Amino acid sequence: MSNEIYNIFLGFVVAWPLLLTIPALHTRLPWPCFWAIFPAAVLMILPGEAFVAPSWFLFGTGLGVNSEARWILAMTVIVWSMTVAVVKFSSEQTYNFRTPFFFLTLAGNLGAVLATDLVVFVCASTLMGYSFYGLLLQRRNESSYQAGKIYLIFLIIADLTLFDALLLAAFETDDLRFESVRQAMTSTADTSITYLWLVLIGFGLKAGVWPFHLWLIETFKYSSWPARLLLGSVPVAVGLLGIVRWAPLGGATYYIPGLIYQGLGIVALLYIIIRAFSRIQITEIPAWTIVAVTGLCNVALGVGLAYPSLWHKYQYLVYPLIALTGVFTMFLSYGLSRTKDESISSTHRSSLNMFKAWSENWAGLMQQRKQNIKTRFVLLWGTVVLKFKFLHCFQKWGIAPGVLEQQLQYWPNAITLFLILVIVVALSVFL
Amino acid sequence: MNWNAWIPLLVVASSLLPGLIIFRLPEERVRTRITLNLIGAFLKLVLVGWMLWGVYQGQHFETRLALLPDLDLVLRAGPLSLIFVSLSTVLWLVTTVYAIGYLENSPHRSRFFGFFSLCVTATVGIALSGNLITFLIFYELLTLSTYPLIVHRGTEEARRAGQTYLAYTIFGGALLLLATVWLYTLTGSLEFTPRGFIHGLGEEHRTALIIIFALFITGFGVKAALVPLHGWLPQAMIAPAPVSALLHAVAVVKAGAFGIIRVVYDVFGIESAAELGVMSPLAWLAAVTIIYGSLRALFQNDLKRRLAFSTISQVSYITLGVAIAGPIATIGGVVHLVHQGIMKITLFFCAGNLAETLGIHKISEMNGVGHRMPWTMAAFTVGALGMIGVPPIAGFVSKWYLGLGALEVGEGWVMFVLAGSSLLNAAYFLPILHRIWFRKQTAAWPHEHNFGNKETAWALLLPPVVTALMALAAGLVASAPFSPLEWAQLIAQREFYQP
Numbered sequence: 001m002s003n004e005i006y007n008i009f010l011g012f013v014v015a016w017p018l019l020l021t022i023p024a025l026h027t028r029l030p031w032p033c034f035w036a037i038f039p040a041a042v043l044m045i046l047p048g049e050a051f052v053a054p055s056w057f058l059f060g061t062g063l064g065v066n067s068e069a070r071w072i073l074a075m076t077v078i079v080w081s082m083t084v085a086v087v088k089f090s091s092e093q094t095y096n097f098r099t100p101f102f103f104l105t106l107a108g109n110l111g112a113v114l115a116t117d118l119v120v121f122v123c124a125s126t127l128m129g130y131s132f133y134g135l136l137l138q139r140r141n142e143s144s145y146q147a148g149k150i151y152l153i154f155l156i157i158a159d160l161t162l163f164d165a166l167l168l169a170a171f172e173t174d175d176l177r178f179e180s181v182r183q184a185m186t187s188t189a190d191t192s193i194t195y196l197w198l199v200l201i202g203f204g205l206k207a208g209v210w211p212f213h214l215w216l217i218e219t220f221k222y223s224s225w226p227a228r229l230l231l232g233s234v235p236v237a238v239g240l241l242g243i244v245r246w247a248p249l250g251g252a253t254y255y256i257p258g259l260i261y262q263g264l265g266i267v268a269l270l271y272i273i274i275r276a277f278s279r280i281q282i283t284e285i286p287a288w289t290i291v292a293v294t295g296l297c298n299v300a301l302g303v304g305l306a307y308p309s310l311w312h313k314y315q316y317l318v319y320p321l322i323a324l325t326g327v328f329t330m331f332l333s334y335g336l337s338r339t340k341d342e343s344i345s346s347t348h349r350s351s352l353n354m355f356k357a358w359s360e361n362w363a364g365l366m367q368q369r370k371q372n373i374k375t376r377f378v379l380l381w382g383t384v385v386l387k388f389k390f391l392h393c394f395q396k397w398g399i400a401p402g403v404l405e406q407q408l409q410y411w412p413n414a415i416t417l418f419l420i421l422v423i424v425v426a427l428s429v430f431l
Numbered sequence: 432m433n434w435n436a437w438i439p440l441l442v443v444a445s446s447l448l449p450g451l452i453i454f455r456l457p458e459e460r461v462r463t464r465i466t467l468n469l470i471g472a473f474l475k476l477v478l479v480g481w482m483l484w485g486v487y488q489g490q491h492f493e494t495r496l497a498l499l500p501d502l503d504l505v506l507r508a509g510p511l512s513l514i515f516v517s518l519s520t521v522l523w524l525v526t527t528v529y530a531i532g533y534l535e536n537s538p539h540r541s542r543f544f545g546f547f548s549l550c551v552t553a554t555v556g557i558a559l560s561g562n563l564i565t566f567l568i569f570y571e572l573l574t575l576s577t578y579p580l581i582v583h584r585g586t587e588e589a590r591r592a593g594q595t596y597l598a599y600t601i602f603g604g605a606l607l608l609l610a611t612v613w614l615y616t617l618t619g620s621l622e623f624t625p626r627g628f629i630h631g632l633g634e635e636h637r638t639a640l641i642i643i644f645a646l647f648i649t650g651f652g653v654k655a656a657l658v659p660l661h662g663w664l665p666q667a668m669i670a671p672a673p674v675s676a677l678l679h680a681v682a683v684v685k686a687g688a689f690g691i692i693r694v695v696y697d698v699f700g701i702e703s704a705a706e707l708g709v710m711s712p713l714a715w716l717a718a719v720t721i722i723y724g725s726l727r728a729l730f731q732n733d734l735k736r737r738l739a740f741s742t743i744s745q746v747s748y749i750t751l752g753v754a755i756a757g758p759i760a761t762i763g764g765v766v767h768l769v770h771q772g773i774m775k776i777t778l779f780f781c782a783g784n785l786a787e788t789l790g791i792h793k794i795s796e797m798n799g800v801g802h803r804m805p806w807t808m809a810a811f812t813v814g815a816l817g818m819i820g821v822p823p824i825a826g827f828v829s830k831w832y833l834g835l836g837a838l839e840v841g842e843g844w845v846m847f848v849l850a851g852s853s854l855l856n857a858a859y860f861l862p863i864l865h866r867i868w869f870r871k872q873t874a875a876w877p878h879e880h881n882f883g884n885k886e887t888a889w890a891l892l893l894p895p896v897v898t899a900l901m902a903l904a905a906g907l908v909a910s911a912p913f914s915p916l917e918w919a920q921l922i923a924q925r926e927f928y929q930p
Contacts, residue, residue: 055910056910056911057907057910058823058906058907058908058909059909059910060910119822122822126821126822130821134868134869140869140871145865145869148865148869156857157854159821160850160853163820163830163834163850163853164834164846166831167831167834167835167838168838170831170835171839
């Protein structure tokens with residue numbers, strides 16, 4: 001394939017799902033959801049690298065594919081294909097009102113994966129993020145609306161934070177390709193710290209990294225099948241990908257931020273361990289697993305920030321790991337999801353039944369194991385508390401995260417917290 | 432014969448003459464009225480296209496007619512005037528099509544379209560003005576031609592809104608006249624000049640110049656709806672939807688914002704204004720207006736009132752961009768003049784469609800309306816997301832340049848104003864989008880009209896879809912030749928870099 005055709009095809013991979021959003025087109029096409037993914041699947045197996053950046057598009061930004069992007073592209077294709085295969089978004093004959101959101105989310109996801117610069121990444125991930133809201137609300141009940149609202153609040157704050165990061169990057173360099181920004185940020189110490197924190201917070205919110213995980217748990221509990229299956233690969237994996245691509249990793253040494261990030265990762269893991277013995281329901285396990293995985297990623301990224309040499313040595317593992325996270329969480333969600341959702345296609349019922357026995361057995365096994373461990377833990381904790389009376393206060397502290405989560409569900413509280421964050425950042429910048 | 436000397440006059444006349452003829456037409460001459468309207472709009476489009484091409488090639492377009500001793504009526508096409516003229520011309524065409532559909536079978540259409548044409552004539556005149564006196568003449572013509580449009584319905588509420596509008600705008604106009612006369616006595620010139628014409632005045636006129644600047648900003652601030660001079664705008668929402676669209680996106684508030692741009696760039700000049708120390712207060716005033724407008728919008732249940740407060744907030748981005756006084760912020764401010772117009776007219780068309788087709792006026796009545804009117808609501812979604820600044824829609828480009836411009840000149844606080852405003856925009860637009868797409872219809876539509884199997888009439892549906900696509904295109908192909916962004920860059924280059 002000649003380079004020009006390859007480049008055009010690259011643009012087509014993202015543009016095709018966008019075109020399919022038009023009802024007149026996707027209602028007339030057999031298996032439109034599969035067709036939407038097809039060009040991406042072809043691109044995944046095509047050899048070589050490609051890059052297209054038309055000067056008239058946005059600010060002269062572009063798309064590209066290389067060996068690193070291929071890992072994430074492969075994950076995207078697998079996860080979306082599995083989702084389409086298992087879940088009936090729309091029958092091929094009848095028009096479903098949610099179908100456009102499916103295509104828009106897919107286009108945004110592919111755009112983010114193939115982005116070669118900050119602007120395309122932010123455009124695509126925003127398209128993906130807002131369209132995904134449509135998938136989250138497929139059940140159209142109050143619980144899913146509430147979960148969607150929390151997701152939206154986090155998304156907006158994340159987008160605003162990333163917009164500021166984008167402006168800082170554009171202020172430092174005219175060339176907004178990932179590598180150029182990384183180099184520019186490495187050479188400007190003052191801006192790069194602010195930029196780094198904005199990136200970590202922005203994508204941390206998008207990926208549901210602890211302590212910004214509230215939306216992840218809520219949406220997983222109350223959203224429909226497609227959203228649950230896509231949760232690990234669409235917002236979470238793209239969020240992690242964003243951190244890896246945007247953050248100036250491997251350049252200057254960011255010892256303190258690295259240390260803080262490692263600390264956050266460890267606290268996240270401890271938090272999940274504590275939660276695991278108290279209030280986690282079996283159907284929430286995939287969501288908490290995602291939080292645990294992102295906690296581990298935090299530790300790894302923190303090490304990378306603090307020790308650039310280690311980052312250089314092991315960075316080739318990052319993209320396969322993100323891809324594996326997406327695929328793994330999708331399988332986990334599928335296996336553990338015991339809800340009989342009306343959106344499951346009857347044509348795929350047989351394939352689902354095959355998994356059902358396995359998942360229910362596994363779920364039952366997990367539930368039994370969890371009860372045993374919980375009983376033992378409670379007994380052990382009771383004995384310890386009897387010995388050391390002062391530990392009573394820790395039991396009270398245990399409910400604090402839950403209370404905080406409840407409070408964040410209210411708009412005024414969320415806005416107030418955001419404004420406090422803005423003031424803190426402002427003071428840190430100006431003082 | 433030098434045609435270039437007559438083109439600006441022809442551009443003004445292309446809407447003035449059809450307007451004057453339409454006034455004389457009987458109500459039943461529907462086809463003649465539509466034909467005249469459309470011929471005028473297309474002719475203006477062609478003439479403006481010609482001027483755009485010419486100015487791009489470095490040609491000069493200027494009409495100069497003697498008005499008073501030493502004072503001429505000057506119409507001149509430059510990059511700054513053309514960006515406003517192009518916006519008005521394109522949106523006039525679209526609004527005319529919309530108004531034809533909207534006012535079908537309603538009374539007093541000749542009167543309406545006559546004043547409608549006069550209104551656009553005044554706007555184009557303001558844009559092409561080559562000096563302050565020409566500007567003032569067309570500015571007052573705009574006030575007088577929009578008043579009958581606001582009171583078009585003839586109800587008591589409409590009359591009250593019209594009176595408020597007149598009181599505010601005449602007060603503003605009086606201040607402008609005072610400032611213009613005072614400036615003329617000091618400088619002996621009113622000719623718009625790149626980088627201003629007050630350089631020669633010594634330090635002894637400093638106080639007078641500051642007062643003149645304040646008078647200009649207060650005068651223009653009425654139409655630009657700067658807080659606390661914004662009171663007329665939410666009341667004027669009583670007017671029919673095409674008029675609201677015209678007020679918010681094409682004519683009135685834009686004329687005010689454009690006036691501020693002219694005063695800062697071509698009367699005082701950026702450097703002189705900065706030396707006088709008037710730019711920072713202007714920037715803070717704009718910032719307060721941005722946040723205040725957004726906060727007030729949050730609590731409105733009437734859709735058009737929410738959009739009105741949104742306009743108060745959004746138009747001040749233009750003032751903010753100018754007041755930051757840097758080349759990149761100038762691009763942001765000037766390009767927002769166009770982008771805000773396209774996005775806001777889309778939203779008003781959609782609000783008009785809801786009112787006309789289903790009788791919906793309140794946000795609380797909008798549950799599930801996306802299923803009933805998918806194309807209209809898709810256009811509304813694009814407009815609303817663009818207002819928030821979601822990439823890659825037009826609003827994102829404006830906010831990008833404003834933020835970058837603020838960083839360039841070390842005004843970091845603007846970033847927080849932009850972030851806070853975007854957050855508030857999201858808080859008042861996203862719940863609407865949630866209602867229209869995800870909530871189920873809970874009650875019958877208040878007053879549903881039957882359009883067969885179509886969601887609404889073609890003349891009502893086409894304009895918002897076209898403008899929504901324009902808003903999307905303005906962001907996606909922002910760097911393309913002849914895009915608003917490219918013109919804004921030309922203007923910034925003229926203001927800051929050319930010797």
